[in-house]
Amino acid sequence: MLQPVPMTADRVKTIADIARIAGVSKATVSRALNDSTLVSAETRERIREIARHHGFEMNATARSLSRRQSNVVALATYPYEPFGPSESSPGFIPGDKLPDTFVLEVMSGLAAGLHARGYDLLVIQIEARDTGWISRYLDSGRVDGFVLMSANCTLKHLEALETRGAPFVVWGLDSTSHAYSTVSGDSYAGGRIATKHLLDSGRRRVAFIGGPDMEQEAQDRYRGYATALRAANVGVDESLVTYGWYSTESAKLRMQELLERHSDIDAVFACSDVMAIAAIEELRARGRRVPEDVAVVGYDDVALAAHTDPPLTTVRQAGPLAGRLLADSLIQQLQTGAVGHVSIPAELVVRESA
Amino acid sequence: MLQPVPMTADRVKTIADIARIAGVSKATVSRALNDSTLVSAETRERIREIARHHGFEMNATARSLSRRQSNVVALATYPYEPFGPSESSPGFIPGDKLPDTFVLEVMSGLAAGLHARGYDLLVIQIEARDTGWISRYLDSGRVDGFVLMSANCTLKHLEALETRGAPFVVWGLDSTSHAYSTVSGDSYAGGRIATKHLLDSGRRRVAFIGGPDMEQEAQDRYRGYATALRAANVGVDESLVTYGWYSTESAKLRMQELLERHSDIDAVFACSDVMAIAAIEELRARGRRVPEDVAVVGYDDVALAAHTDPPLTTVRQAGPLAGRLLADSLIQQLQTGAVGHVSIPAELVVRESA
DNA sequence: TGTCGTTCTGCAACCGGTTGCAAACTAGCA
DNA sequence: TGCTAGTTTGCAACCGGTTGCAGAACGACA
Numbered sequence: 001m002l003q004p005v006p007m008t009a010d011r012v013k014t015i016a017d018i019a020r021i022a023g024v025s026k027a028t029v030s031r032a033l034n035d036s037t038l039v040s041a042e043t044r045e046r047i048r049e050i051a052r053h054h055g056f057e058m059n060a061t062a063r064s065l066s067r068r069q070s071n072v073v074a075l076a077t078y079p080y081e082p083f084g085p086s087e088s089s090p091g092f093i094p095g096d097k098l099p100d101t102f103v104l105e106v107m108s109g110l111a112a113g114l115h116a117r118g119y120d121l122l123v124i125q126i127e128a129r130d131t132g133w134i135s136r137y138l139d140s141g142r143v144d145g146f147v148l149m150s151a152n153c154t155l156k157h158l159e160a161l162e163t164r165g166a167p168f169v170v171w172g173l174d175s176t177s178h179a180y181s182t183v184s185g186d187s188y189a190g191g192r193i194a195t196k197h198l199l200d201s202g203r204r205r206v207a208f209i210g211g212p213d214m215e216q217e218a219q220d221r222y223r224g225y226a227t228a229l230r231a232a233n234v235g236v237d238e239s240l241v242t243y244g245w246y247s248t249e250s251a252k253l254r255m256q257e258l259l260e261r262h263s264d265i266d267a268v269f270a271c272s273d274v275m276a277i278a279a280i281e282e283l284r285a286r287g288r289r290v291p292e293d294v295a296v297v298g299y300d301d302v303a304l305a306a307h308t309d310p311p312l313t314t315v316r317q318a319g320p321l322a323g324r325l326l327a328d329s330l331i332q333q334l335q336t337g338a339v340g341h342v343s344i345p346a347e348l349v350v351r352e353s354a
Numbered sequence: 355m356l357q358p359v360p361m362t363a364d365r366v367k368t369i370a371d372i373a374r375i376a377g378v379s380k381a382t383v384s385r386a387l388n389d390s391t392l393v394s395a396e397t398r399e400r401i402r403e404i405a406r407h408h409g410f411e412m413n414a415t416a417r418s419l420s421r422r423q424s425n426v427v428a429l430a431t432y433p434y435e436p437f438g439p440s441e442s443s444p445g446f447i448p449g450d451k452l453p454d455t456f457v458l459e460v461m462s463g464l465a466a467g468l469h470a471r472g473y474d475l476l477v478i479q480i481e482a483r484d485t486g487w488i489s490r491y492l493d494s495g496r497v498d499g500f501v502l503m504s505a506n507c508t509l510k511h512l513e514a515l516e517t518r519g520a521p522f523v524v525w526g527l528d529s530t531s532h533a534y535s536t537v538s539g540d541s542y543a544g545g546r547i548a549t550k551h552l553l554d555s556g557r558r559r560v561a562f563i564g565g566p567d568m569e570q571e572a573q574d575r576y577r578g579y580a581t582a583l584r585a586a587n588v589g590v591d592e593s594l595v596t597y598g599w600y601s602t603e604s605a606k607l608r609m610q611e612l613l614e615r616h617s618d619i620d621a622v623f624a625c626s627d628v629m630a631i632a633a634i635e636e637l638r639a640r641g642r643r644v645p646e647d648v649a650v651v652g653y654d655d656v657a658l659a660a661h662t663d664p665p666l667t668t669v670r671q672a673g674p675l676a677g678r679l680l681a682d683s684l685i686q687q688l689q690t691g692a693v694g695h696v697s698i699p700a701e702l703v704v705r706e707s708a
Numbered sequence: 709t710g711t712c713g714t715t716c717t718g719c720a721a722c723c724g725g726t727t728g729c730a731a732a733c734t735a736g737c738a
Numbered sequence: 739t740g741c742t743a744g745t746t747t748g749c750a751a752c753c754g755g756t757t758g759c760a761g762a763a764c765g766a767c768a
Contacts, residue, residue, distance in 0.1 A: 013493075013754090014753095014754055014755080015754070015755065016754075016755090024717075024718085025717065025718045025719075026718090026754085026755075026756090027717075027718060027719080027720095027756080027757075028716085028717060028718075029755095030754095030755065030756060030757085031717090031756090031757090034756085037715095038715085038716070038717080038757095039716070039717080040715080040716060040717090043716080043717085055489060055493075057489055057490060057493035057494040058494060058754085058755075059419075059494060059495050059753085059754050059755065060494040060495055060496045060755095061415055061418045061419045061424060061494075061495045061496070061753085061754080061755085062419050062495075062723090062753070062754035062755035062756090063754080063755055063756080064415045064723095064755090065413075065415045065416050065419050065723050065724065065725085065753090065754080065755070065756095066722080066723055066754080066755045066756040066757085067723085067755085067756070068723070070415060072476075075477075077461075077462070077465070079462050079466060079674075080458050080459050080461070080462035080673075080674065101455060101458075101657070103458060104434050104455075104457060104458060105434055107431075107434070107477060108431070108433050108434035108479070111431070111477055111478065111479050112433060112479060115478075115479065120476055120478070120496065121476065121477045121478075122426075122474055122475065122476055122477075123429075123461065123465055123475045123476075123477050124465065124469075124474070124475075125462070125465050125466060125469065135409060135411055136411060139367075139409075139411035140411040140412060140413060140414040140415075141413050141414055141415045141416075141724090142414045142415070142474065248661070274661070277661045278661075281663075302657065303455070303656065303657055307602070307628070307631045307632075307662065308661065308662060308663070309635075309662070309663040319434075320433075320434065367724090368723095368724055368725080369724070369725065370724075370725095378747075378748085379747070379748045379749075380724085380725080380726090380748090381726080381727075381747075381748060381749080381750095382746085382747060382748075384724095384725065384726060384727085385726090385727090385746095385747095388726085391745095392727095392745085392746070392747085393746070393747080394745080394746060394747090397746080397747090412724085412725075413723085413724050413725065414725095415723085415724080415725085416723070416724035416725035416726090416753090417724080417725055417726080418725090418753095419723090419724080419725070419726095419753050419754065419755085420724080420725045420726040420727085420752080420753055421725085421726070421753085422753070495754090709768105710767105710768090711766100711767085711768080712765105712766085712767085712768100713764105713765095713766085713767100714763100714764085714765085714766100715762100715763085715764080715765100716761105716762085716763080716764100717760105717761085717762075717763095718759105718760090718761085718762095719758105719759090719760085719761100720757100720758100720759095721756100721757090721758090721759105722755105722756080722757085722758100723754105723755090723756085724753105725752105725753090726751105726752080726753085727750100727751090727752085728749105728750100728751090728752100729748105729749090729750095729751105730747105730748090730749085731746105731747085731748080731749095732745105732746080732747075732748095733744100733745080733746075733747090734743100734744085734745075734746095735742100735743090735744080735745095736741105736742085736743085736744100737740105737741090737742085737743105738739105738740090738741085738742105
């Protein structure tokens with residue numbers, strides 16, 4: 001009884017304070033603020049008015065504890081390496097191919113989508129070899145589920161999540177055969193429209209530089225490429241098709257090989273902007289003008305694609321939309337257990353390289 | 355007594371379970387897992403071993419409720435606009451100048467720094483006109499503090515945070531006169547080394563294209579520029595100094611004006627990579643070769659600076675380091691109330707444009 | 709007037725940790 | 739042996755919500 005009792009009576013911090021003011025019980029306040037049908041409409045309004053008037057914010061932690069759900073989902077990222085991950089870096093994940101700002105776009109849509117449904121976004125860093133983060137975040141009740149990007153995660157992660165029964169969604173995988181939801185870009189359509197654009201401008205010898213050929217994404221883009229060619233009554237010349245890594249070195253090498261095989265190439269469809277830019281450098285080094293002699297289309301529409309020389313024509317996927325869909329899928333999964341698979345449209349951004 | 359009691363006895367979910375196994379009380383388990391001196395070393399080890407063995411993860415929510423701190427901090431971002439914020443977009447914040455991937459770098463360091471000290475990173479979106487998010491996140495106990503980036507926040511936000519007494523740190527402001535911590539790049543040093551590099555390669559007519567001249571950052575870079583010139587016994591010619599917006603249009607215009615005034619310009623120091631790239635375009639349009647006739651240095655080292663034509667020499671600030679320092683500052687503030695001001699070094703990345 | 713069904717409200721027991729305080733135990737010392 | 743101080747431990751009351759269940763209030767109907 002000696003403690004100062006610093007609570008200056010009017011600061012409304014808990015539902016108990018509101019209950020006192022309204023002359024009802026905590027339970028009623030809780031129900032009123034949660035839109036329960038177990039309070040009369042007038043009581044509910046009266047309580048809400050009091051809460052509003054006092055700028056009351058309910059304690060989310062207590063609520064989470066009680067409800068046994070945090071209303072937070074985690075986006076798994078890996079430590080960002082300014083100059084790209086390398087084999088020697090601890091968290092190296094092979095096949096990194098995300099256009100850097102794409103993550104930012106996705107994150108934006110994700111945050112917005114989650115927020116709209118009462119969830120918050122936690123960003124965590126994971127490492128290729130470790131799967132401890134799963135139970136560290138799930139069992140501790142910090143998050144209800146995860147969002148992964150195919151470029152930032154390994155098969156190991158996906159398997160661990162699946163066996164653990166963790167709710168999660170993945171961007172960029174179209175495995176309809178799994179117990180998790182996916183959202184991905186329509187690579188087939190992307191490949192098709194990119195190629196069609198080149199054909200429409202009169203090109204006939206269109207080379208294809210893909211990402212690693214074992215990846216579904218590269219295959220889908222190739223299918224789109226082939227479809228467009230056939231639709232234009234241009235045969236698919238397999239010797240114009242090549243696969244490499246998403247790096248400038250690899251792309252230059254592929255471009256070089258292609259030119260040696262076929263000096264008559266008049267267009268290139270590269271599966272990433274970085275590859276496209278490298279291809280342009282190589283083409284120029286060998287005396288070709290872009291786009292006059294050879295038109296080039298990239299993929300991703302990274303930030304500076306608009307400022308390269310020449311500005312790059314490329315295929316873009318709406319990151320914010322992807323994020324929004326990831327949010328929707330995950331929340332649906334959390335609430336109903338249903339998994340789904342969506343793909344978002346690819347859009348051609350025409351600039352000057354083709 | 356009829357309920358199925360599905361708890362398959364061995365699933366250890368709470369400290370009570372561990373207490374039962376260890377034959378001690380909840381209190382003792384709590385103390386053991388928190389490294390309290392109020393448990394004997396051997397009891398502590400025994401309990402920790404049990405916890406480890408059962409893969410126990412303590413419920414973070416309950417802990418937060420009890421401790422009245424969430425161990426989460428929020429990074430305030432604004433909805434990402436793929437093509438840059440525009441006046442007409444709802445969340446428009448003037449003066450956006452962040453190199454896009456810089457946010458990602460900062461976020462990476464921030465997440466790592468926070469994690470190392472037991473905190474998690476929440477990403478929230480705020481709007482220029484709204485300040486409701488402050489109490490929405492703070493009063494609800496979801497987060498303990500905020501991290502802002504000067505480009506993503508308005509004075510209004512800072513003031514609201516200050517009057518509200520919210521703990522927060524800001525990147526990119528060096529207001530030593532405020533009640534919050536700051537971390538920023540060493541713009542003075544950046545301006546100096548960029549200019550020195552140009553002078554060292556024999557250039558003497560070095561133009562300066564700054565960001566908005568009312569910004570501290572632009573002023574600091576100018577001071578660095580002037581210092582380098584004087585150190586090389588080259589006078590500062592104010593007519594070579596100009597300020598604009600961080601946009602291609604603005605930069606082109608400035609470059610054009612400069613060339614009209616001085617056809618003998620042999621170098622340009624631009625205060626952002628986007629400006630530098632625009633300047634290069636303008637220089638070329640007027641028949642200058644880069645870097646042969648005019649050398650150009652940018653600022654920021656955005657993602658594709660390495661892939662522009664020619665690859666851009668620029669000044670970079672280590673984003674991950676900035677993030678780490680932001681984490682440290684904020685946590686220090688949370689724990690001790692102390693505010694501080696740090697600046698991180700600027701580093702010249704020499705490529706081919708200068 | 710008695711009984712029953714609705715609708716609304718409150719009691720109190722959770723959720724899973726933390727922590728002040730008292731008690732038990734040990735050792736040291738007169 | 740008795741007393742004090744220091745170390746470990748447990749009890750129980752929190753933190754601030756949610757929710758099952760019992761009961762009150764009220765109108766309807768017999």
